[in-house]
Amino acid sequence: MYGMLAGTAIPVAVSSIVSAFYQRCKSMEAFKQLHARFIILGHRHLPHSALRPIISFSSLHPTGDLHYAILILLSVPIPLISTSSSSRYLFNTVIRGFARRQKNQHNPTRQQQHSSTPLLLLLLLLRRMVDASVSPNNFTYTFLIQACAVPSAMLLGWQIHSVVTKNAFLDDRYVRNSLLQFYSICCGLDETRRLFTEFEDYADVVSWNSLINACLKRGEVSEAFVLFDRMPEKTTVSWNNMMTGLIRHKRLDTARVLFDEMPERNIVSWTVMISGYSQAGEVSEALGLFRLMQMSHRNLNSAVLVAGLAAASQLGALEHGKWIHGYIRKRQVRMERSLTTALVKMYANCGCVDLAMQVFYDDAVEKDVSTYTAAVLGLAVSGHGREAMSLFKQMKCLGIEPDGVSYIAVLCACSHMGWVEEGSHHFNEMVHVYGIEPELDHYACMVDLLGRAGHLQEAEKFITSMPVEADNVVWGALLNACRIHGNPTMGRKVGKMLIESDCGHDGRYIALSNLYSESRMEENAQQIRRIMKKRNVERIPGISSVDLNGTIYES
DNA sequence: TTAGGGTTAG
Numbered sequence: 001m002y003g004m005l006a007g008t009a010i011p012v013a014v015s016s017i018v019s020a021f022y023q024r025c026k027s028m029e030a031f032k033q034l035h036a037r038f039i040i041l042g043h044r045h046l047p048h049s050a051l052r053p054i055i056s057f058s059s060l061h062p063t064g065d066l067h068y069a070i071l072i073l074l075s076v077p078i079p080l081i082s083t084s085s086s087s088r089y090l091f092n093t094v095i096r097g098f099a100r101r102q103k104n105q106h107n108p109t110r111q112q113q114h115s116s117t118p119l120l121l122l123l124l125l126l127r128r129m130v131d132a133s134v135s136p137n138n139f140t141y142t143f144l145i146q147a148c149a150v151p152s153a154m155l156l157g158w159q160i161h162s163v164v165t166k167n168a169f170l171d172d173r174y175v176r177n178s179l180l181q182f183y184s185i186c187c188g189l190d191e192t193r194r195l196f197t198e199f200e201d202y203a204d205v206v207s208w209n210s211l212i213n214a215c216l217k218r219g220e221v222s223e224a225f226v227l228f229d230r231m232p233e234k235t236t237v238s239w240n241n242m243m244t245g246l247i248r249h250k251r252l253d254t255a256r257v258l259f260d261e262m263p264e265r266n267i268v269s270w271t272v273m274i275s276g277y278s279q280a281g282e283v284s285e286a287l288g289l290f291r292l293m294q295m296s297h298r299n300l301n302s303a304v305l306v307a308g309l310a311a312a313s314q315l316g317a318l319e320h321g322k323w324i325h326g327y328i329r330k331r332q333v334r335m336e337r338s339l340t341t342a343l344v345k346m347y348a349n350c351g352c353v354d355l356a357m358q359v360f361y362d363d364a365v366e367k368d369v370s371t372y373t374a375a376v377l378g379l380a381v382s383g384h385g386r387e388a389m390s391l392f393k394q395m396k397c398l399g400i401e402p403d404g405v406s407y408i409a410v411l412c413a414c415s416h417m418g419w420v421e422e423g424s425h426h427f428n429e430m431v432h433v434y435g436i437e438p439e440l441d442h443y444a445c446m447v448d449l450l451g452r453a454g455h456l457q458e459a460e461k462f463i464t465s466m467p468v469e470a471d472n473v474v475w476g477a478l479l480n481a482c483r484i485h486g487n488p489t490m491g492r493k494v495g496k497m498l499i500e501s502d503c504g505h506d507g508r509y510i511a512l513s514n515l516y517s518e519s520r521m522e523e524n525a526q527q528i529r530r531i532m533k534k535r536n537v538e539r540i541p542g543i544s545s546v547d548l549n550g551t552i553y554e555s
Numbered sequence: 556t557t558a559g560g561g562t563t564a565g
Binding site: 052086089092093096099138139141142143146172173174175176177178179180181204205206207208209210211212213235236237238239240241242243244245266267268269270271272275301302303304305306307310336337338339341342345368369370371373374405 | 556557558559560561562563564565
């Protein structure tokens, strides 16, 4: 039966060769080419033996094509589906593909972006299962519930919840935990809690972690702590989960207490803590932890390397960054996009734009908008405005759509080069062609661009015409421009306003006082310093760091 | 027969 090709009986041996052929296929293209050959040879359907490898690959592989898997499965004649023992497995695999895509959409930095697959197709698939009398099992329901774990699929998820209850599939802990996760994503905390209470007697460590995560995501930190203390058993994931939530709510010190207390740390624990420190600007602490981790872990994954690179990048710790790059080469760590992007940023921030571009061209096999943006920014700040702009153009030509951050890099390049017109053109392009809403950073870049080029009046006019209220960064850019171009009249107005709105910020006083000094208005400069003293504003010295043979010196 | 849940990553 399985060797049937559009009504033509073929020997079983041929069928098994076909299957072997399929199993060796490593890409969607290879599968599709073989499929085309079958069609050209006059067969309407794929041999059944080929269905499993092709459906598995196109549903589950990161480069797979879920639509194709659905089409293939829907084109199998109903009588054949009904009589085959592996049909349920095939349906489950495709539904699992849906589930996986939903998850990745939540987490876009992971693997490639799949275009979203409409829910309608999922319903079509379910309909086909019913028509062919293929009964769902606990795997089917687990995948289905996961596939519904997006707000747009809430109603379907609820329906499946009732089906699952009616058919006694809640006995399965995977089904229960998937449901809990669905509620925590699609519904409120109250509903999630209620579901948990229903299962509490059967709750395992995963259920507890899910509920705690739901609390943490909604800022209920104290409730999360109560649950964490109450849970009957904790795994490393439980501790990591708690730490992640605390860091998200700026409770870095509390997270560190947990980190020190936890009985066993894995690579995720270290990653969470290191990136927590680095994102909070406590970069030396982050690097210190990274070094400590190296003593206990020999196999570093890309996540922890990204965290280490982010810290190195902020601190300008070139040797440290180079060590990580060497590790990646030696251990042949896969050059994921997040990893190459982190490398490009690190080299650029350490002032080695050549090395950054070398990584960009030689190492970065996969590039996305962040990889390009990192390179464009690196070129821009190191004074290679022309190269930055041509790389940006190249990116657009390749069909990679720029985002808001890309335009920060572009405006920065224009600002450094004094290209007012080009900068304004790109600002408009961002808004009108790509529909990106400008943020305060974009406005600050524009003010910087106009101001540096000496168009002070225009910069001021730009600020007053902004649809949102300018913040101190935007006004600060104008003050800086006043200083560069020696305009104490406007500088005084802007500087005073800045000081009044942010009277504890030392930089505002210094900027204004420097402006006076440079305009030979020593008396006014002194006055500003006196006000500063009277208000007890300490001058915090800027810290710069230098990496000498792996030791960071701060001055 | 095969498969499934909770944590990290620009």
